[in-house]
Amino acid sequence: MADMRALQDAVTKWAAGGPDGPARDMAVSLGARTAVLLEGLSDLAAVEALADRRGRDLAAEGVCVVPMGGAMSVGRYAGLLGPTGLGLRLTGLCDDRERGFYERGLARAQAPLQDIYVCTDDLEDELIRALGTAEVEEIFRAEGDFRAWQSFQRQPAQHGRPRHRQMRRFLGTKRGRKIRYGRLLVEALAPDRTPPPLDGLFASL
Helix, strand or coil: CHHHHHHHHHHHHHHCCCCCHHHHHHHHHHCCCEEEEECCHHHHHHHHHHHHHCCCCCCCCCEEEEECCCHHHHHHHHHHHCCCCCCCEEEEEEEHHHHHHHHHHHHHCCCCHHHEEEECCCHHHHHHHHHCHHHHHHHHHHCCCHHHHHHHHCCHHHCCCCHHHHHHHHHCCCCCHHHHHHHHHHHCCCHHHCCHHHHHHHHHC
16 A cells, blocks of 8 residues: 555656656556546545455555546546556546536546546535435544534524535535545445445446
């Protein structure tokens, strides 16, 4: 995992305008064959948690999971990692509202769109729906966030909103909370309740 983390870091630096050599050399030495493109760190936490639960060593399988820092970066990363760059197979997750960025970015990189798995809103919403709001509240309680959650619900802007949408918004109100719960929500899933986009992604790896 440490070596694949180094490749991940080298790719991020390359995408930001740094040298391509370190990423190219590491991709070859590690036997990288697939890059999983994710929008951010909370998605990374969820993917890594599910890999742990399923006993998958993605690094050993030649899979590099890359958080891009936003969907608008997909064209850049697809170009560097896909058929026109390192030649890795591209797969990943995206939010439905960001599908257009992926379609255009992957088309420019000559990579197939069918290997991208689409969340209806985002991955957090998919996980909340899979678990159910009562179970998510129990996780909030176990993590010491239940009082903060109750205070959030009392805000005027949240009145009348469906509870799962309130929860999705709550996860984004504190720095690092989405990342922490990306892992916690996956760890709480029953094996047969994995959201379809996440399940489809792992089936493709």
